[in-house]
Amino acid sequence: MPVTRLLDVLTCPLCGERLSLDGGALRCPARHSFDIARQGYVGLLTGNMKAGTADSADMVRARTAFLGGGHYDPLARELARVVEGLGVGDGTVLDAGAGTGHYLAAVLDALPGAVGLGLDASKFALRQAARCHPRAWAATWDVWRRLPVRSGSVDVVLNVFAPRNGEEFHRVLRPGRGALVVVTPTPAHLVELRGPLGLLGVDSAKEDRLERTLGGRFRAEGRSAQEYTVELTAGDVEQLVLMGPSARHISVEELRERIGALELPVRTTVSCVISVHRAL
Numbered sequence: 711m712p713v714t715r716l717l718d719v720l721t722c723p724l725c726g727e728r729l730s731l732d733g734g735a736l737r738c739p740a741r742h743s744f745d746i747a748r749q750g751y752v753g754l755l756t757g758n759m760k761a762g763t764a765d766s767a768d769m770v771r772a773r774t775a776f777l778g779g780g781h782y783d784p785l786a787r788e789l790a791r792v793v794e795g796l797g798v799g800d801g802t803v804l805d806a807g808a809g810t811g812h813y814l815a816a817v818l819d820a821l822p823g824a825v826g827l828g829l830d831a832s833k834f835a836l837r838q839a840a841r842c843h844p845r846a847w848a849a850t851w852d853v854w855r856r857l858p859v860r861s862g863s864v865d866v867v868l869n870v871f872a873p874r875n876g877e878e879f880h881r882v883l884r885p886g887r888g889a890l891v892v893v894t895p896t897p898a899h900l901v902e903l904r905g906p907l908g909l910l911g912v913d914s915a916k917e918d919r920l921e922r923t924l925g926g927r928f929r930a931e932g933r934s935a936q937e938y939t940v941e942l943t944a945g946d947v948e949q950l951v952l953m954g955p956s957a958r959h960i961s962v963e964e965l966r967e968r969i970g971a972l973e974l975p976v977r978t979t980v981s982c983v984i985s986v987h988r989a990l
Contacts, residue, residue: 715825716847719802723754723851723858747833750840754858755831755850763852764831770810773953774838777812781940781950785982786813788936789893790820792984793866796889798824801865804882806853807872809835811842813893814868818843824865829853857882866891874920880927883989890928890987894920898937898981903947907968909956920985928987937981944969947976 720729722738729736729744736744736752745753765773776782793803800823805814808828818826828839829851839848851858853875859882867879870893879890897912904911921930942950947969951957960968 716802716827719804719827719859719863720754720849721858721860723756723855728860747837747840749837750848751833751836752847752849753833755852764833765809765835766832767834769953769957770832770834770838772949772951772957773812773835774810776946776949776953777810779946779949781942781946782812782980784938785893785936785980786816788934789813789868789870789891789984790816792932792934792986793817793868793891794820796866796891796986798865800824802827802863803866803868804857804859804864805829805868805870806857806875806879807869808839808848809870809872811835811839811846811848813870814839814846815842817866817868818845827859829857853878862888864888869893871895874923876924876927880924880989885989888989889931890924890989892920892985892987894983894985896935896937896981896983898979900950900978900980902976902978903950906972907947907951907956907965908960909951910959924987927990929990931986931988933983933985935981935983937979939977939979941975941977943975944972947972947974 722729722742724742725740727738729738734746798821803817803824803826805828808814808830811828814826814828826846828848830836831852836848853873857878861881862884864882865888867890895912899912951965
């Protein structure tokens with residue numbers, strides 16, 4: 711049962727002790743208690759986060775609709791293929807910044823014996839991540855903090871379009887064989903839409919910053935480029951913008967006005983790099 715196996719991975723975020731299942735909550739020997747929401751995710755995150763950090767309900771609705779259209783399915787399949795080739799077997803996959811669990815589910819489909827844990831700050835996203843796969847569990851967490859995960863207990867850390875905490879990723883991975891798999895957009899990603907819609911750009915030095923973030927704790931093992939075009943309707947484009955960080959910088963009314971000026975349907979490029987890094 712995934713829950714039982716993942717209890718060997720999770721730790722109390724307040725004292726670091728092992729958690730156990732007690733009715734509708736997780737508890738540690740020090741009696742710290744964390745409720746399991748009726749949607750299935752565990753509320754581990756305590757304290758306040760910076761406003762605007764976690765995805766809102768509207769952003770999650772847009773992401774669910776866009777991903778449900780299959781536009782990023784080739785990327786999810788390639789990610790699953792890459793992880794499958796790592797020889798994880800019946801290990802544990804941690805998705806740091808899991809969102810709705812879309813990519814975690816694809817990876818678990820390719821790994822019949824593995825279990826997955828998705829961490830994200832958005833309770834709205836985790837309501838779906840908790841149900842994304844029969845062998846997955848989900849919990850609220852800020853990936854910039856020390857992860858509520860036992861050191862050396864994870865076989866693969868997934869980091870898909872999410873913040874990277876290199877020190878913590880290294881700590882939780884199994885020494886010598888644990889792998890970090892990162893998905894980053896290239897400057898060509900959605901390039902046809904960025905100018906007309908005023909979207910946030912992709913830093914051309916993103917790959918260099920990734921290496922600096924990992925801070926010599928990992929050895930680069932390989933990279934896979936994934937690039938293809940998708941044809942999007944006006945509704946698809948709206949969902950695509952509203953599901954990401956650009957949604958915080960443009961009103962829906964202004965966005966729809968800009969979309970109305972496009973020649974629809976519009977073809978745009980999906981361009982990402984999947985990179986594998988082994989923990990040293």
